Amino acid sequence: MNYKLWIIILFIVVFLYRFVLNLLKLRSTHNEIPENVADIYDAPTYKKWCAYRTEKCRIAIASSLAALVVDIALIATDAYAAFAGLFPDTVFWQLFAVLLLSTLTEIVTLPFTYADTMKIEERYGFNRTKHGTFFADQLKEYLITLGILTLVTWILALLYRWLGDWMIAAFAGVLTVLILGITFLYPLLSRAFNKFTPLPEGELRDKLTALLTKHGYHVRAIEVMDASRRSTKANAYFAGFGKSKSIVLYDTLLEKLTPNEICAVFAHELGHGVHRDTFKTQVTSVLQMVILSVLAWLTIRTGSLFPAFGFTGVNYGFAVLLILSVEFALVAPLYGIAANALSRRHEYRADRFATREGYGAELISGLKKLVKTDFGDVAPSSALILLDYNHPSLSQRITAIEREMQK
């Protein structure tokens, strides 16, 4: 089998899938706006949104095209094997060399990410990231990713040497522990990027605490994150597990929403918490880890794969590269459709929870404000929602909330 040709074809298929997604996003600028969300943007603002969406999609397409060219060039010229040849012949250095060279793709797409965050977002008035913060963020993110990838690949290599084919179960276990660990550590990690302060005492905090008490829900803290340092976009989320759990509100949320609207958004988040949605998402992510492990096993035991790219034997770093950028990239959309469908059901249920708390009207007005400040899509096509949206469209949510309010 001509592995090299096949891998290049698969890279192109992955690119084409992303291309189609971007085309669908571009096309949604021509969709008719549903009536219940028609008041979000006035005509000039909507025109501006369409221009914004078009620019974002174009840069995303250009960026993935640049990445594709680099990926194909590196694969076609056996560059990975040649570069790995410069490093000592141990598993650790071999995988490190490959992962290091794959940074080239990151470097090539960096100007596009820069243009996206610093130019486009800035031109439309969302960006508050300073140059220094942007590069520091990119570097921190890159180093964290490289660290995690190196660790995972190294563990994969050890497990395969020790356990052979039995590595699937062990590797899935390791990945799951790691994923849960990251979820657990996320509040700590995000502290490397942002400042957190407790929500000041007052009416809002009393209302939120009353909601928590009513549902017997315990959190360590209600915190405000200084998201406005990076963007004007607003959000709220639960972080951590069990007793260390905290609720994080973006400072931008507090700026833009009325106290009752904040309560509505908070009640929505509490709905997720009460129904243990995060936990369920984590359970489904275990399935994802099993898929990854099976792919890893299939890749490593296909010994004839590696010489096709210039390696003398199995290179675990190269295996992980293929698994993540080709194999999993092809499986993930299929898995994503199912996971997104589940997530959209969770969103509807969390909306119902907030509505039953008496916040239906405030939830609608709050969500409208959020979509407006996030400069979100008000008319996504059903194909785009099916493929790419983990939330229902705003119009769908409002219809469901209004139905619930009439009960």
Ligand SMILES: [Zn+2]
């Ligand atoms: Zn939600």
